[in-house]
Amino acid sequence: MNKKTKVLLGITGGIAAYKSAEIARLLVKSDYLVKVIMTRTAEDFITPLTFEALTNEKVFLYNSVDKNKPMLHIDIAKWADIILVAPTTAEFMSKILHGRADDMLSTVCLAFNKKIALAPSMNKNMWANKATQDNYKILKKRGIIFLGPEYGSQACGDVGSGRMKEPEDIFNDLEKLMHKPKKFFKNKKIIITAGPTIELIDPVRYLSNRSSxxxxxxxxxxxxxxxxxxxxxxxxxxxxxxxxxxxxxxKSGEEMLNAVENNIKGCDIFVSVAAVSDFTARDRADKKIKSNDKLTLELKKNVDILKTIAKNYKVFTIGFAAETNDLKSNAIKKLKNKGISIIAANKVSLSEGIDNENNSITLYWGEGLEKTLELKNKKDLALEFVEEISKIYN
Ligand SMILES: Cc1cc2nc3c(=O)[nH]c(=O)nc-3n(C[C@H](O)[C@H](O)[C@H](O)COP(=O)(O)O)c2cc1C
Structure with a gap:
């Protein structure tokens, strides 16, 4: 199970405080763990009870204490993955800029060392004021994230910049900030092979490749x-x-094939990323081969895992092909010969591909369809790859 993201929702004394109830509701509905801290002024605009009912958690107030937890402010700061203050008043921006800690919310912010996101909400002149603008620029430089404000009609009747973003937009921004992936493949069983295989020649020597x-x-x-x-x-x-x-x-290609076949029941997608050794020793020596001046090794073709799975099982199959040359024609040949759903071809050179942190991939599928995912680090490339597969698979 994925660890649930813990959001500390701070509410300050702005007219948009009533909209925070909707933010709390959206977060709880999407399986976030939510705790709320309200400033003393925020309580003039909306009651703690509203948030207690929505989050099922006790709301912390400006002077909250817990006799069992003398360091409550530190405990809360350690608990949260992100602090979202919505609405953020002009006063609160000024307060955290100066590192003040005279109530629970500002103290927790000072003790917090992860992401803080502020959703400012104020009259257009308060927002445009040089003091607020200077605070905004300095806070941004320090890494504080700003969600809004927006341009639009305001509670006081003015029209201009300073309006809080809509709760749903704030929620979506937060999802992006926490890299919460969309669950494209929920309940799908996916078998993936990775790494090299090693093919024993004798009890101490083997054939392998540079796959990391x-x-x-x-x-x-x-x-x-x-x-x-x-x-x-x-x-x-x-x-x-x-x-x-x-x-x-x-270890070996044969063991890899066995492991895949033993788990294939109920599998929706098979992704063969492993660099399976193409060859294996025809006869493996039982004893260590003596070191002679010369050794001739006889090799035989190793198991073809991708082809075997594509041929024998009703599974969506994706294969990887590392090529040094003629990338496209070799990849398309493999796509057809092996009868697979998609081939992901990647160039192998000194700066990309095998045993490198960066890679680029071109996907080929169907009748002449292709999509290139540009060179980037493998972690980001994997995210892009999975997103592309979700579009093709669906
Ligand atoms: C009716 C009313 C509405 C207010 N709305 C806002 C607002 O939208 N944004 C803002 O920055 N301040 C607003 N204020 C001023 C803040 O409530 C005031 O600066 C307060 O000290 C903020 O305290 P806090 O940031 O600790 O919650 C409003 C004041 C009143 C009386």
């Missing part, structure tokens, strides 16, 4: 974050996937 396993593990992470039930079948490599992903460690 990074691309496959990052793709497994990206599918997992999008709600998939991921099975990772991984060859020997140091790169680690999210610890919650079910992982089967194997």
């Amino acid at each position: 396993g990074m691309m496959g593990c990052e793709i497994a992470n990206a599918f997992y974050d999008q709600g998939a039930n991921v099975v990772l079948v991984k060859g020997p490599c140091k790169y680690m996937q999210n610890e919650n992903i079910f992982c089967i460690n194997i």
